[in-house]
Amino acid sequence: MFEANKCAFRQPDNQFSLQKWQKTIDLMTELFSAPAGFIVQKSDDAYRIIVSSQQQENPYDVGAESSADDNIFCKQVVRDLAPLYVPHVSEDSQWHDSPYIKDGIESYLGVPICWPNGEPFGTFCVMDFEQTHYQPSLIELIKQLRDMVEDDLALLDSFAQMREIAMLDPLTNIYNRRALDLLSQHKLNLAARLGFEVCCLFIDINDFKPLNDNYGHEVGDQALISLADTMKGTLREADIIGRLGGDEFVALLQVNNGDCIDTIMKKLESTFKANLQSQGLPELSLSIGYAALGHRAETFAELLKRADEDMYEKKQASKRV
Structure with a gap:
């Protein structure tokens, strides 16, 4: 036959x-x-x-x-x-x-x-x-x-x-917005099928514009690269990390039982500050928003929006302190 x-x-x-x-x-x-x-x-x-x-x-x-x-x-x-x-x-x-x-x-x-x-x-x-x-x-x-x-x-x-698009952000060498959207949605589809948990971190550098204004864009670029390196060194290889643009970064994490998101966010913050110090760069802090996958039909765009809103609330709260 x-x-x-x-x-x-x-x-x-x-x-x-x-x-x-x-x-x-x-x-x-x-x-x-x-x-x-x-x-x-x-x-x-x-x-x-x-x-x-x-x-x-x-x-x-x-x-x-x-x-x-x-x-x-x-x-x-x-x-x-x-x-x-x-x-x-x-x-x-x-x-x-x-x-x-x-x-x-x-x-x-x-x-x-x-x-x-x-x-x-x-x-x-x-x-x-x-x-x-x-x-x-x-x-x-x-x-x-x-x-x-x-x-x-x-x-x-x-x-x-992704072979048809520029897959990586040229400055930080992590995924750009288009690649991030594509891979993250695929990860959510797998999560829905296989039943594992996923969460999204939306990361923003506080006072980044004053940094550029006071020290120049070259220093600002070094800070962005330092944050990307921090994410690559702190998060797992299976996690998806990318730069949306400007000083906004995203990480999509596969969450296992016992994972502590608060600990992960604190480690990102402390490691970022240590990396800046080791490079002789001005001290900066992060605002990190968090959103867990609420239901299996939720898209990456919806999950990202919730993480962005959580980040914004935390940033505003820090200004009031």
């Missing part, structure tokens, strides 16, 4: 690895006690296997293709963008002319894989040489495993988009 093809799926970004998908497919076939599982990518005229489970009895290797003109399960899954379960292929008249018959395939379960914009990427499927009777829980399981693949596609798509 699938014919060998030397055109392999290429990794378009270092952040993305087919090794993770291979582990997912191997785990799926083990859980289903099935001889074969695949991730199949759709093109205009063919369906190509880009990941194949590693059992010896699996009849189809990576790179094998099937024509889009063939009566194959993957084509129906992609066309309908819906799961397809055929427990007894030889007794279903719809598949009597399918090339699966001659290859001995007797059972198929597959779900569609989509890019973030909803366009079909391909299928995530498992096949067996015998009739099957999968319980609803197994069908739900394959959907959950498929979701992991779609999460990777979303991340891959984000990096592809």
Whole structure:
């Protein structure tokens, strides 16, 4: 059914690895006690296997293709963008002319894989040489495993988009506003799907304009760089940090049980002051606003707005002291 093809799926970004998908497919076939599982990518005229489970009895290797003109399960899954379960292929008249018959395939379960914009990427499927009777829980399981693949596609798509824009702020070498918006929204989407907690810090340098007026923009730029370096050195690698513009900075943090946001904010403030002192720069303070993700449908723009409002309230309160 699938014919060998030397055109392999290429990794378009270092952040993305087919090794993770291979582990997912191997785990799926083990859980289903099935001889074969695949991730199949759709093109205009063919369906190509880009990941194949590693059992010896699996009849189809990576790179094998099937024509889009063939009566194959993957084509129906992609066309309908819906799961397809055929427990007894030889007794279903719809598949009597399918090339699966001659290859001995007797059972198929597959779900569609989509890019973030909803366009079909391909299928995530498992096949067996015998009739099957999968319980609803197994069908739900394959959907959950498929979701992991779609999460990777979303991340891959984000990096592809960022190749088209200037990703970093040229002064501070952290994310600029556009990259920050893109990556942070993706992080919130993952949080909604996987159930982890997220919070946003909105950071503003107090009395930054007088600093520029009194000492010049070169000193002001050094202070901005020092704050960016403070954030990179204080926060975790998995946290997303960026500069909105001027002296406004943002950090999107994945919060674990036991994390103390107050401690993190105090550490940012103290480390920033120490860094300024070590560079011989004037002493500055920070106003830091905080907002936790209130509900799973909240956008990054909404979360950022709440953190900005909290920062403004704290800045005004400090002026009244």
